[in-house]
Amino acid sequence: FEGNKFYDTTAHGIHAYCGGCATTNSNMIIRRNTFTNWGTTNSEGAAMLIGGSGHKIYNNVMYVVGASGQYGIRVQYDGPNGFVIYNNTIYSITSGAGLGIYLGNDGSGHTVKNNLIIKATVPIQDLSSGSTLSNNITSVSDTSAAHFVNAAGEDFSLLSTSTAINAGTATITASINQVFNGNAPDIGAHQKLGAVTCTIANATPTLIDC
Numbered sequence: 001f002e003g004n005k006f007y008d009t010t011a012h013g014i015h016a017y018c019g020g021c022a023t024t025n026s027n028m029i030i031r032r033n034t035f036t037n038w039g040t041t042n043s044e045g046a047a048m049l050i051g052g053s054g055h056k057i058y059n060n061v062m063y064v065v066g067a068s069g070q071y072g073i074r075v076q077y078d079g080p081n082g083f084v085i086y087n088n089t090i091y092s093i094t095s096g097a098g099l100g101i102y103l104g105n106d107g108s109g110h111t112v113k114n115n116l117i118i119k120a121t122v123p124i125q126d127l128s129s130g131s132t133l134s135n136n137i138t139s140v141s142d143t144s145a146a147h148f149v150n151a152a153g154e155d156f157s158l159l160s161t162s163t164a165i166n167a168g169t170a171t172i173t174a175s176i177n178q179v180f181n182g183n184a185p186d187i188g189a190h191q192k193l194g195a196v197t198c199t200i201a202n203a204t205p206t207l208i209d210c
Helices: none
Strands: 005-007 014-016 029-031 034-036 046-050 056-058 061-063 071-075 084-086 089-093 099-103 111-113 116-120 122-126 132-134 137-139 148-150 155-158 171-173 195-198 206-209
Touching (some): 071 089, 099 116, 122 137
Parallel strands (some): 029 056, 034 061, 046 071, 056 084, 061 089, 071 099, 084 111, 089 116, 099 122
Antiparallel strands (some): 195 206
C-alpha cells in the first residue's frame, strides 16, 4: 500500500487479518500513506488494524480531526510477529483509549523506531514479548507547535527547531538502514532536508534550498 489517502472511514483505514484462517498474511509494505478521521461509527476504529507477520510500516501520517479513531497502528490477531514500524507521524489520538501504537499481547519480536507521536492518551502501549522500541518521540499533550509547520493546516513537515531533527537511528534492523541528511535520521514521516551544496563540473558550487 503506497501513496494512498484514507479518510472518513467508518471503522479502519486498513484492516488486514484473517482471524483463524489456516494461513495468515505476511510481508506487506505499507508506506507513504495518509490516514485521517477513521472510526467514524466504530469506537474501536484504527488507522491500521494488522495481523500476520513480517510487515513493514513506515513514512505514514495519521491524524484525527474530531473525536473519532481510538487507535493509530493496532498490531493484533493472527499471532503477529516481526513487524517493523518506523518513521511514522501520528497526531491527535485521544478518543477512547487513545492509543498511538498498540502491540497486542498475542504478538512478539516487533521493532518500533523513529516514530513521532504527539497528543495521544497512550502514545505507545507494548504488551508483546521480545520487541525493540527506541528513538521514538512521544507526548500526551499537544506539543505540535514545537514540531510541525502547521498541524491545524495538516502540514506535518518538521520545523527547523524541532527536537525530532537528527534524533533518529539509522539502524532500524540488521537489514534496514536509513539514508539521511544531517547527523542522523529525523524522527517521523518527513525528513527535513535543509540546504545541500552541489558541485557542478566547470561551475562554481551552487547552494540549493531543498
